[in-house]
Each structure stands twice: as structure tokens, then as C-alpha cells.
Amino acid sequence: MKIIVCIKQVPDVEANFYFKPDNTGVEVEKMAMIINPGDEVAIEGALRLKAIYPDTEVILVSLGPSPSREGLEYGLSMGADKAVHIQDSDYVFGQPFRTAHILSKAIQEIGFDMILFGYKAVDDRLHFVGPAVAEFLNLPHITGVTFIKLFPGIKRCEAHQEVPKGINIIDCLYPAVFTVKRGLMEPRYPSLVERLAAQKKEITSQSVKKYWNEESAKQFPRHTSMRFSISEGMAAERKVKWVTPDEIANFLGKYKTRKPDSTIDAGSGEEL
Numbered sequence: 001m002k003i004i005v006c007i008k009q010v011p012d013v014e015a016n017f018y019f020k021p022d023n024t025g026v027e028v029e030k031m032a033m034i035i036n037p038g039d040e041v042a043i044e045g046a047l048r049l050k051a052i053y054p055d056t057e058v059i060l061v062s063l064g065p066s067p068s069r070e071g072l073e074y075g076l077s078m079g080a081d082k083a084v085h086i087q088d089s090d091y092v093f094g095q096p097f098r099t100a101h102i103l104s105k106a107i108q109e110i111g112f113d114m115i116l117f118g119y120k121a122v123d124d125r126l127h128f129v130g131p132a133v134a135e136f137l138n139l140p141h142i143t144g145v146t147f148i149k150l151f152p153g154i155k156r157c158e159a160h161q162e163v164p165k166g167i168n169i170i171d172c173l174y175p176a177v178f179t180v181k182r183g184l185m186e187p188r189y190p191s192l193v194e195r196l197a198a199q200k201k202e203i204t205s206q207s208v209k210k211y212w213n214e215e216s217a218k219q220f221p222r223h224t225s226m227r228f229s230i231s232e233g234m235a236a237e238r239k240v241k242w243v244t245p246d247e248i249a250n251f252l253g254k255y256k257t258r259k260p261d262s263t264i265d266a267g268s269g270e271e272l
Contacts, residue, residue: 002110002114005039005046005061005075008063008068074198079194087207100135100136117130117133130143131179156173
């Protein structure tokens with residue numbers, strides 16, 4: 001069985017963000033990049049299926065510029081078998097139709113039994129590319145999956161889908177596309193030995209021109225860039241007023257010498 005996991009390099013949301021001067025995007029080259037956390041969960045899901053069915057091959061696919069290769073290397077160190085990097089130096093934020101079209105062409109060429117995506121990316125939070133790839137490939141797809149059980153003999157699977165009031169248990173034929181949520185699947189962290197061993201695994205590079213041409217560009221035109229800004233109110237809230245130790249002592253002194261006028265002042269703590 002062949003499982004494809006599509007992954008994406010995203011800016012580290014816990015690091016400082018640097019916006020372009022015209023506020024149309026993020027200056028990615030200035031930011032620390034990581035593999036999308038949701039995609040790590042998808043890799044973990046594929047590896048757990050591989051542990052149950054040892055003849056399974058887990059293949060990572062990523063679209064983007066050269067730094068995307070680092071995410072593939074990390075995924076290989078987690079335990080994936082090989083990876084495909086679609087080189088795209090023109091990749092920009094906010095073109096989900098283009099991304100889905102290119103990925104679907106590449107995936108079709110590789111061959112698959114199952115395709116996994118992270119539930120959503122932390123940079124755009126669109127939750128779009130996975131279902132769009134399913135539509136391009138004319139495949140069934142299930143979103144928000146936390147558990148998958150396979151029946152290889154009849155090519156069926158049982159998927160648990162997280163919904164607001166519980167879990168949907170869905171019976172589905174595969175090949176199929178799944179977007180995976182964390183659920184019980186906590187991603188593993190590769191050791192140093194596994195990181196070094198991953199450097200010997202195969203990463204195949206393909207040019208994006210193989211899957212994208214002028215005709216495709218006409219069919220899926222580039223979207224208008226979104227603008228990023230911080231409102232004046234939020235900017236004001238972020239200002240920090242520094243006070244001296246004497247001012248703090250003075251404030252606490254006044255608080256301690258107050259005469260309680262109510263049960264709240266008497267020490268319930270609700271006022272704080």
C-alpha cells in the first residue's frame with residue numbers, strides 16, 4: 001500500500017513576524033520556518049498505519065522553494081520512506097487553487113492508495129487544499145479525521161471524524177483523501193540518530209513547470225493579495241508603560257491600607 005502525505009513549510013508562529021512594506025504578505029526569508037504542525041500529525045497517522053501494515057510505503061510531497069526541502073528531511077527523520085520536492089521558486093502565499101492543481105498532478109503521477117493532509121495550515125488557516133485535491137482527482141474525502149482503520153482485502157476503511165458533539169464513524173472506500181486532526185495522534189520527535197539517517201533517504205526533485213503551464217495559469221488565475229495590518233486600537237494595547245519599583249511600592253501600600261467596604265474588598269479576590 002502507498003500512502004502520500006502532503007506537507008508544507010510555514011513561518012514559525014511563535015517567532016517574530018516581518019510583514020512586507022506594502023502589507024501584502026510576510027517576508028518569509030526573514031522568518032524561521034517549520035513544518036506545518038498539522039502535517040506532522042498527518043505523517044504520524046501514516047506511520048501508525050505503516051506499523052500495522054509493514055508493506056506500506058509512506059511518501060512525502062511538498063510544493064515550494066528550496067527551504068521546503070528542510071521540512072521533507074524532518075518528515076523522513078520521523079520515519080517516512082521517501083519524498084518528492086516540487087521546486088517552485090515563484091510560490092507565494094494565497095494561491096490554493098494553484099497549489100491543489102499542481103499537487104494533484106504530481107500525486108497522480110506517483111500513484112497512491114491513500115492521501116493525507118494536515119487539517120489546516122497555521123499560516124493561512126484555509127483548510128482548502130486537501131478537499132480541492134480530492135475534487136481534482138475525483139476521490140472521496142473526509143475532513144477532521146482522528147482515527148483510521150483499514151480493511152485492505154476489500155479496500156475499505158473506517159474513519160472517525162471529530163464533530164462538535166462527538167465522533168462520526170464513517171465507512172469509506174479507498175483510494176481517498178483525509179485531512180487529519182490531532183486526536184490521539186501525538187507526533188513523534190525524531191532523535192539525532194534518526195535525523196542523520198534521514199539524510200541518506202531519497203528526495204526526488206521535480207520542476208513545477210512539469211505540472212503548471214500557461215493554460216493552467218489561465219484556468220486558475222492568481223488571487224488578489226491579502227493585506228495585513230494592525231488596527232490602531234490593537235497597536236495602542238500593545239504599548240507597555242514601564243513603572244519604577246517605588247511606584248509599585250506606593251500602589252501596593254495604598255491597597256493594603258484601604259478599609260474594606262464590602263465583602264469583595266474584604267478579601268474574596270474577585271476585584272483582582
